[in-house]
Amino acid sequence: MNADPYKDFAERYDLSFGQFGDDDPQTVEFFRTLFKDSKVHSVLDCACGTGRHLPLFHSLGCVVFGSDISQAMLARGRKNLAEHGLDIPLVQADFRELPRHFERRFDAVVCLAALGFMPDEEECAKALASMFAVLRDGGLLILTAMPTDRQWKEQPRFQLVANNRDFTRLFVIDYKDCTARYNVLDIFHSPDKYDLQEWSAELYVFLRDEQEMLLKAAGFRKVDFYASFDFKPYDKETSNGLIAVAQK
Numbered sequence: 001m002n003a004d005p006y007k008d009f010a011e012r013y014d015l016s017f018g019q020f021g022d023d024d025p026q027t028v029e030f031f032r033t034l035f036k037d038s039k040v041h042s043v044l045d046c047a048c049g050t051g052r053h054l055p056l057f058h059s060l061g062c063v064v065f066g067s068d069i070s071q072a073m074l075a076r077g078r079k080n081l082a083e084h085g086l087d088i089p090l091v092q093a094d095f096r097e098l099p100r101h102f103e104r105r106f107d108a109v110v111c112l113a114a115l116g117f118m119p120d121e122e123e124c125a126k127a128l129a130s131m132f133a134v135l136r137d138g139g140l141l142i143l144t145a146m147p148t149d150r151q152w153k154e155q156p157r158f159q160l161v162a163n164n165r166d167f168t169r170l171f172v173i174d175y176k177d178c179t180a181r182y183n184v185l186d187i188f189h190s191p192d193k194y195d196l197q198e199w200s201a202e203l204y205v206f207l208r209d210e211q212e213m214l215l216k217a218a219g220f221r222k223v224d225f226y227a228s229f230d231f232k233p234y235d236k237e238t239s240n241g242l243i244a245v246a247q248k
Helices: 012-016 025-037 054-059 071-083 121-133 149-154 209-217
Strands: 044-047 061-066 091-093 104-111 137-143 160-165 167-175 177-191 194-204 222-226 244-246
Touching: 012 025, 012 071, 012 160, 012 167, 025 054, 025 061, 025 104, 044 054, 044 137, 061 071, 104 149, 121 137, 121 209, 167 222, 209 222, 209 244
Parallel strands: 044 061, 044 104, 061 091, 104 137
Antiparallel strands: 137 244, 160 167, 167 177, 177 194, 222 244
8 A cells, every 4th residue: 555645644634623523513414314314324434534524423323434545544533533432443445445345235425525536537436336336225425525616617726724713724726637736734823832734635626527427427326416515506606515415
């Protein structure tokens, strides 16, 4: 396996998200509604990172598993879960190879803000086929991705992600032909710590139409796109969020 690109970022990854497991009410209601309507009782978060969404799925009464390719992110995730008294299995796995790691079939697979780490369409197709394979018939795949069609068209250079008394996170984005490099600047400005740390990742851009094409090619029979976790329909011209819900 290649060197872990998250090795130097995992311990500070959660700094812009608030308290671990404290999801906003809109996100909670989105998954509650989706899971209730589709009878979801088991969930695999296949790019779980530090595990920040796993408590939400657990609170909804689901059997929950997490997986991630990054050993450093999983190590931080295990600490997070242990600190909150949660016993949720975490598995190191490339989400292009999920059937190698999971024999069971899940009611839902979640992949949040990770699809762009695939280097091209071919590898993305492998990932979606892998996710499809570990879903039961009728199961759901929930994806989020960035940038959106609007952001790709307008190409904003800066994005303020978090800003409080002690900490600021800023994305500085470099756009290329079919990728966007997100340079993450973490600025510490508390009385106890004054520092600047950076991390970067180049994401392949999978916009709405390309996602639909790849999801249907993988075998998903129905795909819905939303702009936000309030089920607002996705609009290429105006939406700043891109959420896909695909049914096997």
